[in-house]
Amino acid sequence: MPSATSSQTIGPFWHLIEHPEWADLTRFGAAGSKVTLSGSITDGDGNPVTDAAVELWQSDPPSDESFPGFGRCRTDQRGEFRFTTIKPGPVPGRGNAQQAPHFAIALHARGLLKALMTRAYFEGDPLNETDQLLSAVEDPRRRGTLLARPEGKDRWRLDIRLQRGPHGETETVFLDI
C-alpha cells in the first residue's frame, strides 16, 4: 500500500476557505463553561505572522452536534488570533495516567510545508505537575511556552514563537506527532 500523501503549504491565500465564525466553538449552543484563548504568532525576526491559519482541537468535552471540538482562526495584522470555546477537562493519557486539560493546536501558514503542532495547557492547573508531556520538557522556559496564562476571568493567552527570537526569546515547543 502507498504511504500517506505528502503535505504542502496552505499558502498565503487560504482565506478563501476562511469562515470567521469557526473561531467560536460554542456557536451551536454547547453547554459548559465558556473560555477564550487568544494569542499571537511571531517569526524568527520577532515579526507578527499575519497570514496563518490557527486550528484548535480538543478531545474534551466530546464533540457532538452542539459542539464541534474544532475551530479555525486567522491571525490578523498584529499576528493575533482568538477562540471562544468550552473549557476542557482532564483526559486519559498513556497507561493509567491522566493528562492535564489542554487544547491541541495546529499552525498552517505560508512557509510551513506541513503543520506545526503544539498544545496549550492552563497555567496553574494542579494536574500540570504530573502531565506526561509537560514533564517531558525539562527546560522550564520551554515548558512555559505550552502554558496559556490567565488574563482575567475565563480569558487565557498563549503567545507562540516559531523560532528563537533575535534577543534569545524562547521558541515554542513543537510536537512530533
Place this chain on the structure above:
Amino acid sequence: MQGEREAAPFRPYPPGTQPAYDVPGYGSTHKRHPQEPLVQLPHTVTESIGPHFSSAHFPPIPDLSLVDGKPALGERIIVHGRITDEDGRPVSNTIVEIWQANASGRYQHPGDQHDAPIDPNFRGEGRVYTDDQGWYRFTSIKPGAYPWRNHHNAWRPNHIHFSFFGSGFAARLITQMYFPGDPLLALDPIFLSIPDQGARNRLVCALDMTVTEPEWALGYRFDVVLRGREATPMES
C-alpha cells in the same frame, strides 16, 4: 463513538515522504521553521481522534464553476478520487475542503496582487464529503499558473489546494494537487520539497476519461492516502 480502533495511534510517516520545515529553496521557510528539536509525543486520545463535520453545520459546495447560475471562464473540469488510509481502507464521510485560483491564475483574495483578471463567476472555495467507499467529486475550472516572489521569475504550477481531516487529528493533511505534464513542476521549490520522487509524483492527478463528460468537462482523478493506524485491530 470512539472504539478501540479509533484510539489506536497512527503510524509514523515513512522517511522522505513529507517535506522538512526548513527548505532553503523556499524562502518563506527561513524565518518560520523551528530550530529546536521537536518534542516526541506518543499519541493520546487528543491525537488519535479528531473532529467530525456534519453536512448540516458545514454544507457541501460541490461546484466552484458557477456563481448564481452564471458560468466561470476557463476550462471546466471534474475532479474526483478516493480517500483511503495506509491500509487501503476507505475514509468515508470525511470532509474535503478545496480552494484555488481562477483560470487566469488569480485568487479572489485581497492579498493577491497578481495583475490578472478576477472572475466574478468563479467561486474559489469548495467543500465535499466522501461517500461510504471514500469517493469524492467536485466540478471546477482548471486553475491558471501565477507568479510569486520566491525567486526571480518564479511561477507556481497549476494547482488546487486541498484540506483533509481523516479520523484523527494526527492525520490532518493539507496539500496541493498538480496537473500532468506541467513543465513548471520541475522548477517549483514547493513541489520539489518532497524528497521522495514517488511520493511527490502522487500529488499529480491523472486525466480520467471515465469521468470526462462529452461536450462538457474534462475529468481528473486524484487519490489521497491518509495516515494508517499502528495497531491492526481485529476486524471482520
